[in-house]
Amino acid sequence: MESEKTAHIHAEEHEPTTSHDESHMFSGDEVLHGFQTDLNDLPVGYYRSSFFLGTMFAIGIGLMSAVGGFGLAAPALGLINSEIGPDPNINWVSFVYTLTLSISLLLVGRTSDLFGRRWFLIGGTVFALIGSVVSAVAQNVPTLIGGIALIGLGAGAQQSFSFVSNELVPMKYRYITNGWIYLWCFPTGGFGAAISKAFILYTKPGWRSCFYLLIALNLISGLLYTIFYHPPTFYMKHRTRTKTQQMKIFDYVGAALFVAGLILFEIGFLWGGGVYPWSSARVLCTLLIGAATLVVFVLWELYAPIKEPLVPMKLFKNVQWVAACVLLGLGASVYYAMAIIWPQMVAVLFTDDGGASMRAGWLNTIPGFTIVFGQALSGALTVAIGSARYQCMVVLVLGGVFLAANAYSTSSTLVGSSCLMAFASFFIGWNEALCLTNAGVEVEDQQEIGTAVGMAGSLRSAISTVAASVYVVVLTNRLGQTVPAEVPPAIVSAGLPAGSAAAFLGGLTTEDFSTVPGLTPDILSVGLAAYKLASAHAYKTVFLVSIAFSGIAVIITAWAPNVEDKMTSEVATILYAKEGQIVGTSKVAKDNEV
Template sequence: MATSNKDIQEATVSHHDQAQAHPETELFREVVLGHDFTVDSAELPKGYFRGLPFLGSMFAIGVSYGAGVGGFAFAAPILANIDADIGPSPNLTWVALTYTLTTAIGLMVVGRLTDLFGRRWFMIGGNVFGLLGTIVCATAKTIDAMIAGETLIGLGASAQLSFAFTINELVPFKYRFLANGYIYIWGTVCSGIGPVIAYAFVYKTSVGWRGVFYLLIAMNAVGLACWYFFYHPPNFNMKHGPGRKMQFVREFDYIGTLMAILGFLLFLMGLSWGGGLYPWKSAHVVATIVVGFLLLVTFILYETFMPLKEPLIPVHLFRNRGLVISIALWSIGASVYYAFAIVWPTMVVVLYAPAHANDPMWTGYAALALNGGISFGELVGSWPRKWIHHQIRAVFFIGSVLLAATASCTADTPGRAITLMFLGSMFIGWNEILTSCVATICVEDQRELGTAIGFGGSSRSFVSTICATVYTVILTNRIATTVPQYVPPALIAAGLPSSSVADYFTAFANGTAAAFATVPGISPTILAAGERAYQDANAAAYKTVFLCTIAFSGIGIILSIFCPNIDHLLTDKVTTTLHESGHEGPITKEAVTGSEAA
């Protein structure tokens, strides 16, 4: 059936009044992006937001997000316990690395593909991968099997973590912040108190570390059932009409997608390897970083200048200043958080855990200052719906200042460290929910929501990995300087012969009482002096890292000046409506009336 320009204009009205656009332009967008399903919430049937399709979909998004986050957050704190049980293995770091790499790349691809082909089966597939991955991990006998399982979990999480577009398109614009707050409740449970849950399984149950994966199996299974039975967004035929799927398959940007995947993968892998698995100057690190960077540059040029019908990333998105600024603030905020995430666990273990050696759960509770703070800030930030741009400026600045102030903490200030960590994390979490939601609202054509926000999620991971690498390098280099500066003088002052200093460091690397007993001239007083000097050396190194975050947070503070004001866009418009199984149209008053009349 031919579509008139008038029909096209009416079908493509968005919250930015795109009906005023030139008809020929709208015809092109209609062909590429498909029909627009935006409606006012007043046009929806009574009880729509209390019906099973909507509530079941909301639950599916929440429990799947929790499972996707938990696939990493539950496992990361207890990797040493896992390695002690089914290891040891030199490949242990790949358990975490494979998850971060797959999700960083997958978010962008999932966002674009679901915009074009519909979201339902991609979300179902994400939970299938998550379920298979958790089963593999729960039954793993080797670290290599764990790596395989986490790879599947990461692939699944690429869809499960895509809540920023799956949930936001289902609710009115003015309730998007609250909807994201609901999702972050799941994040609070699975990430905020994830370390406590993980340690509880290890130290308080008979199933041990495998218990976290049994829990994730149940969450993935429930999420899979909810996706299948309740989540029916517009499918491909509803978006583009029947008989055109193969056309889209043929015209999709496979070359650009391959370059983007390989570029991201190699670049992030090189950064993750450097200083850990391989020295920074090794061919493994240099080659992967250089080749990955060149592929990403080539990808950008390819997307910009090639006449692509279905590009992976439409370049016109980057002409949307509000969207670009929001994604940048979202990414930089996450990178500031990563300074906490990298430094805080070692601060707890080195500076404060020795005083609580008899309580193995204390480390998990102390981790709540970081993860709990982030989650609490995300919940707090979900309520206000006015002056959003001013809030972003304020919370980003306050969080950055508190983070930098943590540089003043020493081994004698656990209360100050925990307080600053919680409050700083809270304001960064507040920034997280605001900037991510603003990014979704700034997408001028909501039919590209998955593409834009999927890219934003990958950008967040990309920037965070770069910043995390910078922080790790700074920390490693500073410790290499501060430990020789602090420890030997303290040992000698406590009475250790200078000729025994080298033996002390050998015993320290071994870490056992028997090794320390072989050090000539050692005594309990000297051991205590050495431990305290090591704590002071680490505190000095942490101080440098916290102060270095000012460089990144300073960029964010400047960008926040240009944060868009979206208060006037917080309307009752709903971007996507759900339909019942077998019903090929959106659920509206007209649709319900028509079906009853028939």
């Protein structure tokens, strides 16, 4: 009867199927249940095989590219806007990345859990490659925004490194594995600002060289994935179901509600206080409709008669998993916010050339480099120290204190401000790596790790988008108050005619003071000093606002997970050779296709 049923499926769907009997998946000692095994039961040479090593290099290079999609472009927004703009929507080059990333992370995680990961990882790399090409040739800001949107969609697959790599290694080595992969972030995340500045100063294409680099990285990563990454296929995951059958029961309504709700909600936050006033109909309607759509999404997932929900709501019954996700997002918000705000501080407070020099490029690396340093070192520190919950508490307190202390920054505090930013970013990076790993470890069914970590990633990106927009809006609003209030009195007292004050304020934006009547070098010096002081007062407010986010994070650590009891030698998924062999052995897997 089974063979007749199989033949019928072949005839109807033209797709292969496999045996019901899980024990026939492998020969000999390689019998694995639910694609889970133990480190001691893996074939000799598995972790030294070209397939495993090639996969890890593909993940690392892909992550390098994904981080570069944001880390290389964000510091150069002013120059990019002057070359292909000006466009008031230039900040959307940064915002659209986090927006599309928050959408794609969950979709990649869930769909790859259901259909198999291989082609989603390869497809994500293709999206990022196309986005890099579009961005490299963009002649206006809207086109660049479109290219970055594609990069962000592809980054959803590339930044899925945590579950893609972690399911391949024993639970007890997941922290170390993530720490190793974070090392790949140093070039584009840690030194991204300096590399971006070097491209601008020393290469003919200028900022476009950033995207040429991303094109090369995506090509290499995609090639490595194609050659070496062979995880369980759809037919190995569903031995009694075809792809067509799976597609028929996929939660399309849930996916549409999630995407639409998240986009509208985040756009509302990005518009508020910047593009439009918070009280405007555009902002309020977008926010409320987005929030309502997300509520409908949750109700749909809870009560609709669907066989495969996009997000199994049982995840949210795990309070420790939820805490890890929220802490992950609050930590990541520091990176995304400071990637925009710190370069502005460097340009205004700590340099006299508007941040045009290579020196500014190196100063701009401080938050990115130290966050990556904290992420990379976190793996070894977490294993050595243990007590993950108390680690979260300590590092978030320290990170929050150092970040808030930057409120004292002025144009004469370069060394102190840089040190405070470095320490704050290091501890925030430590927390982020710790919580990202915990989001995967806390999953009861490791066959849903993609869904759980993808949802964690989407929450991370959504929370960080909202938080980053709050930081930017606070800075914009405060600059709109402090600069007009403090600069005109200073320059008028120095001898500038009162009627020229407006022209001087305009020169601060264009960096051209040639048309300001009555301006002398001495008055210009006084005016620039007043502008730096007014800007410092605005930045002070931003860092004081960070106390609210840090305080919330510290409170939530009371529910952060302790996962020491789960640090076992269990392995969730294994790789296969092209010939259908389990990597590291000559024995061939039975009754499946690879």
